[in-house]
Amino acid sequence: MSTVLISGAGIAGPTLAYWLAGHGFRVTVVERGGKPRSSGNPVDVRGPAVTVAERMGVMPRLRRAATGTTGVSFVDAAGRQAGRMDMRAVQRPDEVEVPRGDLASILYEASRDHAEFLFDDSVTALGQDEHGVDVTFERAAPRRFDLVIGADGLHSVTRRLTFGQETGTPQSGLVRHMGLYVATMPLGDGAAGAGRDILMHNTPGKAIAVNPRPAVAFFLYRSPEEPGFDHRDTEQHKRMLTDAFADVSWRAPELLERVRAADDLYFDSVSQVRLPRWWKGRVALLGDAASCVSLFGDGSTLAMAGAFTLAEALAAHSGDPGAAFRAYEAAHRRLVDPKQRNVAQASALLVPATRGGILARNLATRLWPAMAAATRLRHALAS
Numbered sequence: 001m002s003t004v005l006i007s008g009a010g011i012a013g014p015t016l017a018y019w020l021a022g023h024g025f026r027v028t029v030v031e032r033g034g035k036p037r038s039s040g041n042p043v044d045v046r047g048p049a050v051t052v053a054e055r056m057g058v059m060p061r062l063r064r065a066a067t068g069t070t071g072v073s074f075v076d077a078a079g080r081q082a083g084r085m086d087m088r089a090v091q092r093p094d095e096v097e098v099p100r101g102d103l104a105s106i107l108y109e110a111s112r113d114h115a116e117f118l119f120d121d122s123v124t125a126l127g128q129d130e131h132g133v134d135v136t137f138e139r140a141a142p143r144r145f146d147l148v149i150g151a152d153g154l155h156s157v158t159r160r161l162t163f164g165q166e167t168g169t170p171q172s173g174l175v176r177h178m179g180l181y182v183a184t185m186p187l188g189d190g191a192a193g194a195g196r197d198i199l200m201h202n203t204p205g206k207a208i209a210v211n212p213r214p215a216v217a218f219f220l221y222r223s224p225e226e227p228g229f230d231h232r233d234t235e236q237h238k239r240m241l242t243d244a245f246a247d248v249s250w251r252a253p254e255l256l257e258r259v260r261a262a263d264d265l266y267f268d269s270v271s272q273v274r275l276p277r278w279w280k281g282r283v284a285l286l287g288d289a290a291s292c293v294s295l296f297g298d299g300s301t302l303a304m305a306g307a308f309t310l311a312e313a314l315a316a317h318s319g320d321p322g323a324a325f326r327a328y329e330a331a332h333r334r335l336v337d338p339k340q341r342n343v344a345q346a347s348a349l350l351v352p353a354t355r356g357g358i359l360a361r362n363l364a365t366r367l368w369p370a371m372a373a374a375t376r377l378r379h380a381l382a383s
Contacts, residue, residue: 002026004314005135005145006115007123008152009036011043011100012287012303014107014115016149018056019311021114028116028145030137032152035119036104041184041216042067043103044298046095048305048335058106065102067213073197074362077249083362084197099214103300123148126161128281147321148283149310151303154271155231156289162280175292177225178343180270180351183241185255185262187215200350201250202358207351208245208252217255219245220270220351229269237267270347272340279325286310291332293339302339306332 004020006013009031017027045053045062053059074083091097108117118140125136126148133148150158154175163174193199193210198218200209205222221244230236241259245252259265273292278285285291287303310328317324352358 003145004028004147004149005030005123005133005143006149006151007031007156007158008150008287008289009033009108009117009119010104010151010153010287010303011107011300012289012307013149013151014104014111015052015056015304015307016151016286016311017115018107018111019308020314021111023311023315025314027114028118028143029111030118030121030123030140032122033119036108037101041100041218042069042097042211042214043100043300044091044095044097045103045304046092046298046301048308049298049301050094050096052304052308056107056110058110061106062096062098062103065098065106066096067098067211068196069097069198069212070196071198072209073199074365075199075201075250077201079199079250083365085365100300101214107304123157123161126158126283128283130281133282146282147314149286150283150289151286151307153288154268154273154292156285158283159273159275159285159289162283162285163275174273174275176272176274178270178272178347179222179224180347181221181223181226181240181244181267182270183219183237183259183265183267185217185259185265187217187258189215201248201252202352202361203248204354204358205351206245206248208248208250208255210251210255217258219255221245222347222351222353225269231268234265234267237265238262241265241267272343274340278329279322282321284310284321284325284328291336291340293336293343298339302332302336305335 003026006016006027006029009029013029017029020027053062070088071084071086073081076082121137121139123135124138127134132144132146134144135148136142150156152158196212198209198211200207207220209218211218219241226240238259242256245256271292275290278290286306288299293299293302309332313324313328349361352361
C-alpha cells in the first residue's frame with residue numbers, strides 16, 4: 001500500500017497527507033477548487049487536534065492566527081445586550097479558535113512539499129479490485145492507486161461513487177437534514193464593528209450574527225428540507241436566505257443587501273452523515289465525508305484527529321487495508337458519536353424556536369460563570 005489518493009484539500013486531507021508521507025506513502029491530493037478555501041466561520045482546534053498540530057509544528061502559527069474572540073453577546077433589535085457567554089471561561093489554555101481559511105492554509109503549507117496536489121480537478125469514477133483502485137479524473141489522465149481516501153466534505157463525491165447517492169431511497173439516504181440551513185458571508189473591513197464579541201440577534205427559529213475576526217456575517221434558520229435544493233446554486237441560496245430573513249430587524253436589512261451582491265456566499269443545509277461503515281474495499285472516508293457532525297460539532301478538531309488516527313492505522317497494518325480501516329473506524333467513532341448526539345442542545349442554544357425559548361436562553365446565560373467554573377474543574381481533574 002504505497003500510493004494513496006486523497007480527495008479533498010480542506011482540513012482532513014492535508015493533515016492526512018502530512019502524516020502518510022511521514023510514514024513513507026506516496027500521496028496525491030485532488031481538490032475541486034482552484035486553491036484551498038479561504039473563507040468561512042472561525043473553527044476550533046481543541047483536544048486531540050492540539051496534539052496533532054503540535055506534532056506537525058504548526059501550533060505557533062495557529063496561535064498567531066487566533067481570532068481573539070472573547071464571547072457571544074445576544075442582542076435585541078436595538079442592539080442592546082440581552083445575554084452573554086464568555087467563551088474564554090470554557091476554552092482550555094492550549095486551545096485556539098482560528099479563521100477556517102487560515103487553518104486550511106496552514107495545514108496545506110505544512111503538507112504541500114510532502115505530497116502532489118492537483119487543484120481544479122475532481123474524481124469522476126472509481127473502479128477497485130483486490131489489488132488497487134482505478135481512478136478517472138475530470139481533467140487529469142486516469143491513474144491507479146493502492147488506496148483512495150475521501151476527505152471531500154458533506155457532499156462527498158467519493159462517498160457517492162462508493163456508497164450511493166446522498167438522498168433518495170432509504171437505502172441511499174446517507175445524509176440527514178437536521179431542520180436548519182446555514183450561511184456565512186465575508187464582510188469588509190469595519191463592517192463588523194468594534195469589539196471582540198460575536199453579536200447575535202434572534203427571532204423565533206432564526207439567528208443572525210456578526211463575527212469581528214474574521215469579519216463574517218452568519219445566518220442560521222429552521223426550515224424543513226427545501227425541495228430541489230442544490231448546494232451549488234448560489235442564486236437559489238440568495239433567494240432562500242432573503243426570503244427567510246425578510247422580516248428580521250437589527251442589521252438584517254443591511255446584511256441582506258450585501259447577500260444580494262455577494263460573490264462569496266457559503267450556504268448549505270445543516271446535515272449529518274450517518275454510515276454503518278466508513279470504508280469499502282480499498283476506499284475509505286474521513287472527516288465530514290464519513291461523519292459530518294453538523295454545524296455545531298467540533299468538525300475541524302475531529303477532522304485533524306481522524307486523519308492522524310487513519311495514518312497511524314495504515315502504517316501499523318501495511319498490506320492489509322481492511323484491518324487498517326477497521327482499527328481507524330473503531331477508534332475514531334468513540335470521538336464522533338457523542339458529538340453527533342448533541343445537535344438538539346446546540347440548536348436550542350443558538351436558534352431557539354420560540355420567543356419563550358429566546359428569553360429562557362438569555363436568562364440562562366446569567367448562570368454561565370458557574371457553568372464555566374464547573375467545566376474548568378472537570379478539565380483540571382481530567383488532566
